[in-house]
Amino acid sequence: MKLKKNVAISEAGLLFNPVTGESFSVNPIGIEILNLLREEKSGSQIHDIILEKYSTDKTTLEKDYNDFIGILSHNNLLESDEKAKA
């Protein structure tokens, strides 16, 4: 799962897709996950990092993470989406 290379993430949490011109606002945890995706961390690595850093349980994290990835995919922000459309 990789974030598209050209997607810009601002420190304030604004995501900009330069191909579609769409902007999205993301909360601080969202930015953290996006940066981990950008570092090409796997899903399980991201889970471990978040679980270690924040007080949450695995089930909640998995659900929220999958929802978040679903939203990214729906908005064509992941590399796999681009390949599927090509």
Place this chain on the structure above:
Amino acid sequence: MKKQKLNIAVTGLNAIDSPGPGVSVIRALREAASFDTRIIGLSYESLEPGIFMHDLIDRTYSIPYPVAGIDTLYERLQYIQEKENLDVIIPNFDAELYPFIKLEHKLKAMGIHMFLPTLHQFEERHKMNLNDFGKKYNILVPKSKVIYDLHTVHSLVSEFSFPMIVKGKFYDASIAYSIEQVKTYFNKISAKWGLPIIIQEFIHGTEFNVTGLGDGTGKTIAAVPMRKQYITDKGKAWGGISISDEKMLDMTRKFLRATKWRGGFELELMKNKDGELYLLEINPRLPAWIYLAVGVGQNIPEALVNLALGKKVKPFTEYAVGKMFVRYSWDMIVDREEFEQISIYGEL
């Protein structure tokens, strides 16, 4: 070295809620690096806001509507030329392009240069001919049909599904969800812009626009794609952002290469959920949002003027992505005498 000073006339001064491109074009010309300008506005109505923008426009002359005929326009331009010694005219309305294209040689003989599409290009890209255009150049276009008669409306149900777009030959488009609505829009739009009416398949998706400039040999001089971010009830962009979609740029280059387009243009595109790009319309002139192109590094009106004067223009190769334009309205305070000058004497 002192820059050359050019006298440039510009139409489309109606900076209203459905704006003409004139004021944006003039702002671009004022920022041209390769020449200085004296700007002459050409107006159709006495309340076109650009007429009263004295920091942008040095003098304005009213000109006759295209319906008055080519000879009437020519006579008026002769008069303006005697006074202003114009170097270039940039027409900015679809409806006035036909007479200006027809007058191109006569105006050139008077010393006035333009950089317009040929009559063939102008006719071929017309929304009435979009089906054939798409087939000829292998570009995806929505299915469309030209209708002249209200009685033929009922037969549309076998060819189109609802909703469908009802379009005027020059301007205006409405989405119809029933035959009754098709009839209403047919009457409304044809009363304003005449016949025929174009019925177009509705493509679900996101709307994009590309503006640019072709040099007439198939070369792309400029191209900037934009996504509308804020759309008015008339479907006009009130805010937009420059984007970097290679598919759109490829389609633009293909369009220019195939048609050898000469002049400024705007492509109206729709991207459906599968990522397919449909060409909805080709506007044969610069759009009202042209100043965004200047803002991202491509001064298209300046390049157009240089091409009109026969100068060599290097193609733009890059632009800033993610730059936005946000339009605004502004009340000017105008002396009644100024209004009188333009409405009674046709000059200000």
